[in-house]
Amino acid sequence: MSPTRAEQAEKTRQAILDTARRLFVEHGFDATSLQLIADTMGVTKANVYYYFRTKIEILEALLDVSIAAFDAMLDTAETIRGKRARMEYLVDGFVDQVIANRAIAPLSHTDPGLRRHDRIRRTLDDQAERGLHLLFGDQPTADEQAAYFMANDLGPAIRRLTHLGDDELRETLKRLCLRLLRV
Amino acid sequence: MSPTRAEQAEKTRQAILDTARRLFVEHGFDATSLQLIADTMGVTKANVYYYFRTKIEILEALLDVSIAAFDAMLDTAETIRGKRARMEYLVDGFVDQVIANRAIAPLSHTDPGLRRHDRIRRTLDDQAERGLHLLFGDQPTADEQAAYFMANDLGPAIRRLTHLGDDELRETLKRLCLRLLRV
DNA sequence: GTCTATAAACGGATAGAC
DNA sequence: GTCTATCCGTTTATAGAC
Numbered sequence: 001m002s003p004t005r006a007e008q009a010e011k012t013r014q015a016i017l018d019t020a021r022r023l024f025v026e027h028g029f030d031a032t033s034l035q036l037i038a039d040t041m042g043v044t045k046a047n048v049y050y051y052f053r054t055k056i057e058i059l060e061a062l063l064d065v066s067i068a069a070f071d072a073m074l075d076t077a078e079t080i081r082g083k084r085a086r087m088e089y090l091v092d093g094f095v096d097q098v099i100a101n102r103a104i105a106p107l108s109h110t111d112p113g114l115r116r117h118d119r120i121r122r123t124l125d126d127q128a129e130r131g132l133h134l135l136f137g138d139q140p141t142a143d144e145q146a147a148y149f150m151a152n153d154l155g156p157a158i159r160r161l162t163h164l165g166d167d168e169l170r171e172t173l174k175r176l177c178l179r180l181l182r183v
Numbered sequence: 184m185s186p187t188r189a190e191q192a193e194k195t196r197q198a199i200l201d202t203a204r205r206l207f208v209e210h211g212f213d214a215t216s217l218q219l220i221a222d223t224m225g226v227t228k229a230n231v232y233y234y235f236r237t238k239i240e241i242l243e244a245l246l247d248v249s250i251a252a253f254d255a256m257l258d259t260a261e262t263i264r265g266k267r268a269r270m271e272y273l274v275d276g277f278v279d280q281v282i283a284n285r286a287i288a289p290l291s292h293t294d295p296g297l298r299r300h301d302r303i304r305r306t307l308d309d310q311a312e313r314g315l316h317l318l319f320g321d322q323p324t325a326d327e328q329a330a331y332f333m334a335n336d337l338g339p340a341i342r343r344l345t346h347l348g349d350d351e352l353r354e355t356l357k358r359l360c361l362r363l364l365r366v
Numbered sequence: 367g368t369c370t371a372t373a374a375a376c377g378g379a380t381a382g383a384c
Numbered sequence: 385g386t387c388t389a390t391c392c393g394t395t396t397a398t399a400g401a402c
Contacts, residue, residue, distance in 0.1 A: 028295025112211025
């Protein structure tokens with residue numbers, strides 16, 4: 001039987017998100033037009049606009065999941081007292097979340113298109129700042145800052161390791177982060 | 184006395200490069216229109232086109248310097264036999280070159296706008312590949328690849344350490360790279 | 367819910383006057 | 385060497401029919 005309108009809506013909405021995510025990662029945010037998204041999934045631009053009022057709204061919907069996951073993780077990390085244990089928890093949680101959102105992970109932070117939108121930029125920056133202080137306290141050294149902000153953006157590594165399965169990638173990234181952060 | 188035409192030309196050409204570099208770094212390549220470059224430096228778009236036939240040409244002119252420097256460094260590194268000595272030479276040379284081109288460094292690799300242009304993408308990828316093999320041989324492990332490609336894109340660290348002087352930044356980045364690459 | 371049609375602005379790029 | 389004016393394709397976004 002044919003789907004109800006509500007089912008059809010959910011299906012189309014999800015298709016937009018999936019297509020947009022793939023194209024954002026492949027071409028970058030700025031170079032992905034709504035026309036390209038619509039063409040790729042075989043609908044019209046106007047139909048995309050029925051679900052999202054702007055291009056940014058699509059991006060925000062895509063990022064919301066991983067942003068929420070990261071936030072929850074930071075909340076838990078805050079309750080851990082030992083410095084070493086806290087770092088291990090943060091690295092584990094961070095990398096787990098990256099793997100869980102592997103489809104969108106190659107995009108984050110890196111793309112200049114993201115940083116031009118106040119709400120997104122602020123959210124990402126605030127989260128990063130919070131993680132930095134949880135790891136290294138109120139006055140992190142330059143070395144600590146450098147290490148942290150590199151680890152915070154694993155995109156370059158992920159993009160080059162597409163041939164690895166989730167488990168192998170996870171362990172590789174965890175070792176990478178720990179090596180980087182043990183300053 | 185007023186400048187000759189040749190002097191004026193050189194001055195304008197340089198102003199275009201300086202302005203474009205600043206804007207590419209700040210807004211990304213895609214989001215920097217020729218109109219914006221022209222407006223920022225107080226000339227018309229047509230005048231910019233008198234010096235560069237396309238937007239890409241401006242970018243290529245900006246990258247040429249650091250690409251050549253990196254290439255020369257790889258040539259020298261190739262003559263070094265000891266594995267450890269070679270890595271130290273590569274890290275030193277790489278970071279020195281990043282500092283020397285600090286104004287453009289926050290842009291590199293990261294920007295999706297760069298990677299859409301075959302010539303630039305191939306050049307950057309070939310160089311990266313060459314450095315990888317010089318460091319880790321023909322069959323680098325996943326850990327080695329991950330570490331290398333992270334170190335190859337120091338943009339995230341540089342963007343956050345603008346308050347450091349050249350010398351302090353250089354030493355911080357060298358420590359960062361060595362920690363990362365000693366897999 | 368999806369479409370056609372179109373508006374309004376902006377993009378890269380060129381012609382021709384001064 | 386720099387400008388004005390313009391072309392043409394593409395972009396985001398909306399109105400209205402089905």
